[in-house]
Amino acid sequence: MNRTHSVIPYLGLVIAVLAMSTSPVLVMLTTAPTSVIAAYRMLISFILLLPMLFFGKEVWREVTKLDKKQWSLCICSGFFLAAHYGLLFQSVRLTSIASVSALSAFQPLFAIIGGYLLYREKLKGKAIAGGCIAILGSCIIGWGDFQAGGTAILGDILVLLATIGITAYFLCGQHVRKEVSLTVYTSIVYFSCSMFLFGYSLMMNFSLTSFPATNWLWIVGLVLVPTLLGQTIMNWLLKWINTSTISMSMLGGPIATCLVAFLVFGTALNLRQIVGASIILPGILLFLWSSKPSSDSSSEPNTEPQKIPPNQQKSIDSHAT
Numbered sequence: 516m517n518r519t520h521s522v523i524p525y526l527g528l529v530i531a532v533l534a535m536s537t538s539p540v541l542v543m544l545t546t547a548p549t550s551v552i553a554a555y556r557m558l559i560s561f562i563l564l565l566p567m568l569f570f571g572k573e574v575w576r577e578v579t580k581l582d583k584k585q586w587s588l589c590i591c592s593g594f595f596l597a598a599h600y601g602l603l604f605q606s607v608r609l610t611s612i613a614s615v616s617a618l619s620a621f622q623p624l625f626a627i628i629g630g631y632l633l634y635r636e637k638l639k640g641k642a643i644a645g646g647c648i649a650i651l652g653s654c655i656i657g658w659g660d661f662q663a664g665g666t667a668i669l670g671d672i673l674v675l676l677a678t679i680g681i682t683a684y685f686l687c688g689q690h691v692r693k694e695v696s697l698t699v700y701t702s703i704v705y706f707s708c709s710m711f712l713f714g715y716s717l718m719m720n721f722s723l724t725s726f727p728a729t730n731w732l733w734i735v736g737l738v739l740v741p742t743l744l745g746q747t748i749m750n751w752l753l754k755w756i757n758t759s760t761i762s763m764s765m766l767g768g769p770i771a772t773c774l775v776a777f778l779v780f781g782t783a784l785n786l787r788q789i790v791g792a793s794i795i796l797p798g799i800l801l802f803l804w805s806s807k808p809s810s811d812s813s814s815e816p817n818t819e820p821q822k823i824p825p826n827q828q829k830s831i832d833s834h835a836t
Contacts, residue, residue, distance in 0.1 A: 524755045525803065527748050528764050534745030536771030540779055541741070544733045547726035549604035550719070554712035556737045557596075561705040563743070567698045574698050585695055586703070592687040593707030599680035600708075601715045602673045609670030618674040620653030625682040626762035633686060636757055638806055645801030646759075649766045652794030655787060656769060685749075685758040692753040701750050705742075763802045766795055 545552050568574055581589075623646055630636035638646075691700055716723065749761055770792045773784055784792075 524752050527752055528756065528761065531745045531748040531752070532764050532767050533771050534748070535741045535765070536768040537775055538737060538741035538745070539772050540775045541733050541736045543780075545726075545730045547730050548716060548719075548721040550601055550712055550716045551721050551723055551726075552730070552734060552737065553597075553600040553604070554709050554716055554723075555734050556742055557705045557709035557712060559734065559738045560742045560747075561702055561709060563738070564698060564702045564705070568702055571698070574696065577696060577699050581695070581699070585691060588687050588691045589695070589700060589703040590707045592684050592691065592700075593704045594711055595680045595684040595687065596704065596708045597711035597715065599677045599684060600712060602677035602680060606670040606673035606677060609673065618671055619678050620650050620766060621675070622678045622682055623650060623759060623762040623766065625679055626685065626759045629682055629686045630689075630757055630759045634689070634757070636759065638759065641805035642802050645798045645803075645805060646763055647798070649763060649795050649798030649802060652791045652796075652798060653766050653769065654791075655794065656791035682758065682762065685753065685761060688750055688753045689758050692750065697747070697751045697754075701747055704750070760803065760806055763799060763806075767799055770795060 542549055542552060568578065627636075627638065627643075627646070688700065688704075713723070752761065770788075773788055773792075777783060
């Protein structure tokens, strides 16, 4: 892969992180239960992808040729994404936002462990050092208002479970995206995620319709920016960039979120956030500079569905890493 193409995935990663950083602000503007908002967010994203499924012959042909393992992994990805949303949103009601931010910073550690156990990914010493620096910066941002005791303990446990959920989502995607095109993968994941979230919302007795009409404006914003422009780009990148790298880059999200919150709500950055941000950014850059790309990074990025000859379909699993 030449130098120009090697830059494209990382440029996409920056765009995705910036897009996803708008999600907390858009959610704060809504009044409906957050799991309901997330369910509609995923469902509408799926609906927008439907024309590509029905009018793209190659895409629809790929759907019909998916085997049971591929279907199972795609649906598992949707379940883990829904679990992340459900657990994280519930945790916010039990603990502080700062606690959520601090504990979510440990996601890259789960990603590194999962990447090693599942894909035998090994990081260089400088990459590990950069990751530790970035995690330290994230903890500085959130730990000042960290809560403990009472219901906060349960909330903190839910945050950690939510962090494991989003890590599992990316790890599943890292495997499936080597075999399944972006359109097919995201369509199945977004639809299954929405169904799990609707089921969770009904189980919690949340109303699916009783909220102000202005909420739909923010839902559309969530669909267009953090989902289609953020999450979908990250799903695309999983074919070339591993979960550890994506998870580490997401630590830059809170910095962008603080800036967006300042522009929208006038919320000024405090000294702790400034110090944390000044530590996070160098840590992420050191990690990205030192970490080794995923084993499939030698291929050039493209958005075309991967065409797999029928006689090779059965042998894919034995070669996938």
